[in-house]
Amino acid sequence: MSQPTAAHQDAFLTVEGLVVDYPTPAGPVRAVDHVAFSVPRGGSLAVVGESGCGKSTLARAIVRLLKPASGRIVLDGTDLATLTERRLRPLRRRVQMVFQDPYGSLDPHLTAEEIVAEPLRLAGVKDKAERHRRAGELLDRVGLPSSALHRRPAEFSGGQRQRIGIARALASEPDLLVCDEATSALDVSVQAQVLDLLRELQTETGITYIVIAHHLGVVREISTDIVVLKAGRVVESGPTAAVLASPTDPYTRALRRAALDPTAIRGLKPRAAAAPTAAALSSEGTGT
DSSP states (O other), X not given: OOOOOGGGTTOSEEEEEEEEEEOOTTOOEEEEEEEEEXXXXXXXXXXXXXXXXXXXXXXXXXXXXXXXXXXXXXXXXXXXXXOOHXXXXXXXXXXXXXXXXXXXXXXXXXXXXXXXXXXXXXXXXXXXXXXXXXXXXXXXXXXXOGGGTTOOGGGSOHHHHHHHHHHHHHTTOOXXXXXXXXXXXXXXXXXXXXXXXHHHHHHHHOOEEEXXXXXXXXXXXXXXXXXXEETTEEEEEEEHHHXXXXXXXXXXXXXXXXXXXXXXXXXXXXXXXXXXXXXXXXXXXXXX
């Protein structure tokens, strides 16, 4: 079991020197290049940058959907980066993910209740009635009515689907929730509702957030600290308010100039790039 360095003794999550490569016929392509940051327990860190900068790759590495080439991902004293799948499996419930695409991350054949109950089954809750009772409580917690229990994803709006995704992630009672562009597919009014929900859940549970985003309006609303990525490298980091008010790196200044006013942000359709699905993550025993 690895221990965090002295500089990060108070951190709940510490990422150190993280490198993620993708294999190609011409050789490995580096997507995340020696990234480092730390987050206190109950904190909220935003990772921002333009499309293709490595944000989502970093998110998938933190939840170990991708295995890093090198570096450390130290969660509460345990280095997840070095664990075998067998040793990682019992820890997966502690780190959950909410995916970018509320239209594609839910199994269309299952009801909302079944989607949220599945992680409970994987966690060892054998009694079906108990699983469904707890699933109903979770759906109520994220603001969905009891009438939603037996409806399938196609019958919900985008914002409601994202709430189901959040309820599914919460079913494992995680310590860390990684939100990968969790509001980017939603219109501004629905974005605000989901962000309000995330803040309420953090107040209630003390959960720690990593928020992957490109809209600086979203970042202002949900994070206390920020990491700015460019071509897989950290170019600036610090308290969100300070970095956005007085960015020192030209890239961060360019992002700020290009940012839309938070009240005018409109949702974007999810990128069509292939990515691990929620079902794939669930099959590994994570429940997301």
